[in-house]
Amino acid sequence: MRSSRWNAPPVAAALAVALVLGLWSVTGPDGAAQAGRIPVGMPLEFETEEQEQQYRRLIRELRCTVCQNQALDESNAGLAADLRGQIYDMTLEGNSREEIVEFMVARYGDFVLYRPPFRADTFMLWIGPFLLLIAGGLVWAQVVRQRQAMARSRELSPEERAALERLERDE
Amino acid sequence: MLRYGLPLVVIVAVLGLLFVGLGIDTRTLPSPLVGRDAPAFEMEELRDPGRTLTEADLKGGVSLFNVFASWCYSCRAEHPYLLEMAKQGVTIYGLNYKDTRRDAERYLRSGGGDPYEWIGFDPEGRVGIEWGVYGTPETFVVDRHGVSRFKHVGPLHPRLIEEKILPLVAELEAES
């Protein structure tokens, strides 16, 4: 406290008490308090089937940024309802899926995308599982080859088999 | 050695990651607007409905652009700090987000004063979307060319104001 000018006002003190009691989250933005334009489940008119498909797909794949972890599709937050309105308007105006996604990313960042973009820093996210699948296949082949050799060496004496096992394990 | 070394490396890496992760604030989002021109907008003034505000009204000097609403509880908490900064000569513009004129004016009257040079009235939150607003309060620091240079989500607090916002405003004012 370098300056007494910034002492906490009574409201902040009340907030602090609420925080201690766990009744209120002081750091969280108050995003959900206001109703928005398109409530969940609101029937909407579209000019074409494609527009409706595009709208429905977008609200499933875009994240409500004030919510904990919810798509726009199911969120009751005011912001989600507004963003649904924005997507609806842009869809009716003839914007493509890519244009709408670009619009959202330009304002809210990549965080809004439930389908992360494919680029340098998400390369391992998309490729990783398939690299692991290949690695799993190689391990499978390696182990099977080893055990095949063991199955063939059945006629060896126990000592010889043990020696072979050691040999193979250390390779 | 690969057989035991590799899993060990993976385990240690994951543990390290989780430990670093504990220190991360997962809730606030970086704004892609920082470092870019403030978005284009056109809206009415809250107290002067005849006046139309556009992005041009942000230019010419360093300012704070503060998003608030009468229904926003944490906005009340930061209001005194805004008043104090205004008194010190910081230019503060407001965006009254998803509110009604009547409620907003009552909010300003009851809050002990009005720190804002002008207040944009955005009843449907459209300008808010342009600014990537996802909760209130939010505060941007905008330089004289109308480029947003910093964003804070959630109520302002003394440490942030003293250590980040005021120095940044001073620094931007010193820029030509």
Add this chain to the structure above:
Amino acid sequence: MIPELGQFALILALCLAVTQAILPLVGAARGQERLMRSGTFLATGQFVFLAIAYAALTYAFVTSDFSVRYVTQNSSLALPIQYKVTAVWGGHEGSLLLWVMILAAWGVAVAAFSKALPREMLARVLAVMGMVSVGFLAFTVFTSNPFVRLIPMPGDGTDLNPLLQDPGMIAHPPLLYMGYVGFAVVFAFAIAALLGGRLDAAWARWSRPWTTVAWVFLTLGIGMGSWWAYYELGWGGWWFWDPVENASFMPWLTGTALIHSLAVTEKRGGFKTWTLMLAILTFALTILGAFLVRSGVITSVHAFATDPERGVFILGMLAVTLLASFILYAIRAPKVGLGGGFGWYSRESLLLANNALLAVACAAVMIGTLYPLVLDAFSMSKISVGPPYFDAVFMPLMLPLLFLIGIGPMVAWKQSDPVQTYRQLRYVLLVSVLLGGVWPLTMGAWSPMTALGLMLGAWIILTAVLDLRNRMVRRRARGVGAMVRGVLQPSYLGMHVAHVGLALVVIAIAMVNTYEVERDTRMAPGETVSVGGYDFTMLAVGPVQGPNYDAQRANILVTRNGREVALLTPEKRNYFSQPGMPMIQASLQRSPLRDLYVSLGEPLDQHAWIVRLYYKPYMFWMWTGGILMALGGLLAAADRRYRLKPREADVTQKRAAAGRPAAGEVS
């Protein structure tokens, strides 16, 4: 006074756990019988004290003792009594208490059912379980004490989260914790075996039923959570790939792999080190799950209110568990034999493929769950990884696995012939392909992915039926009794039942993802809307009063061709504890081939409301499939050979191994 008793009991339980972690181990090292036997008494004592602590907390809830902070935060005067009892595990502290109590209960069960185990082994198992208990109890006592008092005492509590005020939520956490904690037992067996250096078929046989039972509970817990989300969250979703769901799914995947790899270890003495590794990893993943849910490191709908100190504690626990087990593993595992050899096409090689696929699937889920954290940690960017990613990555990994399920049970141990399998299965393959191709046409437009899913589902079911038939035919010569006994052998039947359960889940997913109909409408009383061939007529909307909420309830009559099908009553509830945040209470009519699902949205002008109507085909199969999987696991765990004394079991096993190679069982 009662809460202090509870706290005292909790601390005593911790003391007993510390003793349990040490004494039996010392006994096993020195061969002192009395110290070894102390494990049983200590485990029982620990359970008794935790039951007292748990009862004390329940008492505080039932009597609405708001001087206890945890009660204030999770209950209220108006909360109905059944939810007061279940609110005990509605928050972080109480759910942790439930966790440690279940852990102690497993300890008692191990002590009670392991009379046949060598004394040293049992002593080590109980000691390791004691160590696990120490970790979780210390966590509870030092960071998450549920008995902390609140001064001044408020007049009423803030109520239990309305989402948790539901019957599905009564069962979900205990089942899930039974599963998580059950894998602690499996872990304890693995560590005890490593400590004692005894890693033989007997060890695998002891571990198997515990593993299977833990897996059954985890399966039920996950299934119950999904079932609950389906009707309680209001918009018909049943799996969101949320980090917290993934946290329970990862140990399920490795646990499933473990069940299969244990089969090889028991029957053929193979994959021992891998089995050990899986046992350790599965337990570590359950701790990782606790970390993800309770530390706040990841944003999720289900996360508890969090506290970084707790995160550090669990992370420490995870680090100690992983590093200590790993060092032990690195010292002991090289001395473990490899087991028998086998050909490239054999039961072993297919189970190895199963394990590889499940391990990769688990890794994929982990990558998706933790990747945002990785980017964030390096301050690169904030991204979200959601259902579109997981669907794209997870599905391709599952397809070969589902295909192998059909073949695996048909293939002999050691060495088999793919041509022979092909001859056995070609007609089943043909029928599955035809069925997969035609079945979607009964629902609407044909879609290749649905056809593939249905084909694989049919494939698993038909191969199981064929295998049962073959087994009966082989035993025909020995009379009807032998035929029936052969098919009803629990571990064998359990395997097929569980596989068929999975097939039903696959069919349900394929169907509902493609042929679900969702319709957003505006409805006023008297209006009718048609969805999926059903007519929904809104009769009236009116207020109803609940104990701690008021609500608007719509009466919606569903008819088909003029015949009444159901009266659905979706509600929109306002809980007094959460003003301005209405809760949707969906209403469903379930039937074997489709669910009808109605949610009441916002009120519009005049009398009209937003209503969302769903026609969800084959959802019933999903829940049935989950129950069958659990039932299959229970059957497998109930197999007689697990209850035999070691020597008898060895004989039985040798006899089985000497028998027909194609008739072995893997469940």
